[in-house]
Amino acid sequence: MATKQEVKAYLAYWFQLGKKVIVGNGKASILPKSVLDGDRYSKEFEECWEQILSKESANCHLEGTDETIAELLTSAWEMLPCCRCTMPVAARNLGMPALLCPCNDLLNWPNTELPTPRAPIKTQEQLQIIHARLLDNSV
Numbered sequence: 273m274a275t276k277q278e279v280k281a282y283l284a285y286w287f288q289l290g291k292k293v294i295v296g297n298g299k300a301s302i303l304p305k306s307v308l309d310g311d312r313y314s315k316e317f318e319e320c321w322e323q324i325l326s327k328e329s330a331n332c333h334l335e336g337t338d339e340t341i342a343e344l345l346t347s348a349w350e351m352l353p354c355c356r357c358t359m360p361v362a363a364r365n366l367g368m369p370a371l372l373c374p375c376n377d378l379l380n381w382p383n384t385e386l387p388t389p390r391a392p393i394k395t396q397e398q399l400q401i402i403h404a405r406l407l408d409n410s411v
Contacts, residue, residue: 274344274345279351280321281351282334284307284391285389285391286335286360287303287304287307287317287320291336293335301335302324304316304319313392324341325341348364348365348366354373356375356382357375357381358382359374
């Protein structure tokens, strides 16, 4: 089952590659200009996330996919890495998988020469982990 946080992260990753959330059968789209702000999601992304949840999420879907955000928030779906590009994709727990990965229509993706989209990083925690590893290796 995909949790609310996993669906949020899924959208954040794809927003970083320029994918939009389509609202109201194509009447509007949502794409924040910034997704990350240091160790957290940006205010703009958080506002978009709230907008997606507050709107009829039954009519919202990630560009290039058919599954609605409301469907992804049910127990029938989980987030797995794409076998082509390792980005998160929605997969059904039972039955047939989604037909396409959202990366299907990105001409220059995957591109190993560019940094990949990521989740927010708590810099201090990462530095402490590196520091601990260095101390372990020096003994």
